[in-house]
Amino acid sequence: MKIYVDADACPVKDIIITEGTKFNLPVILVTSFSHYSNERQPDGVETIYVDTGADSADYRIMKLAKQGDIIITQDYGLASLGLGKGCYVLHHKGFRYNHDNIDQLLQTRYLSAMARKSGKRTKGPKPFTEEDRMKFKKLFVETLKEL
Template sequence: MLQNPVRVVVDADACPVKPEIAACVRAAGTRALLVSSHAHVLHAEEGVDVVTVDASDQAADLYIANALKASDILVTGDYGLAALGLARGAAVLTPRGKTIDEENIDELLAQRHFSAKQRRGGMRTRGPKPFTDEDRDRFQQKLTKLLRRLQENSFA
């Protein structure tokens, strides 16, 4: 048994790669925790635990921020939650397979702030590009490599 088991914690409300996460954790012999609001019905399965929080604003983010450990991998597209995950020592990956770390979080947060400011001022901003099969594949490859690396480090 691992000293610090690696767990994948997922901001699951809008996460398009839940099946890939389940497959990756089963293959790696670890677990995932999907956190969502009551508005999204998720079901536990082999290797995957589900926590449902109330529908209040930020309830899932607060639950995740309090549950994260340094040995966890956080999957989220929310840069604010990603910053909290990094502060807790977690590795952070977006559903498109982008690694968020101390090197890029400040720029990502600044971009988010700038876009929100433009929207409040009445400007229209571009939404995200459509999610593709290439995004899905990239995510699964990155998560598999990250799980392997963190599991190897947990033996040390």
């Protein structure tokens, strides 16, 4: 089992690296070249750089992920693909995507996109909080123990 992180805008990479390596699981951070860093990662953590094009990280994660792997993303499309492949998919705000909630999330995203396309303003995501961080950590550790 491996942990794949859609890492460009992931605010919980430190938790994923700390907890993932405690369980001796490989952590793969997939990020665009525009976020390149010379920072050395701990053993068991690999960074894969992809083009800056839309969905490049998503495509790479889906190419690499196998059934039973963990994917952390805020992208509902990637989450849907990961579920279809039999992966465990978590959101950084501390909830697990599943076959019961993904259709509603995708529908909401679609309706918001259509509203914006027609000139309406939509609300963005709520700010990431310390409570979200703790909620994610709890879910992530529970998921690692469960698997």
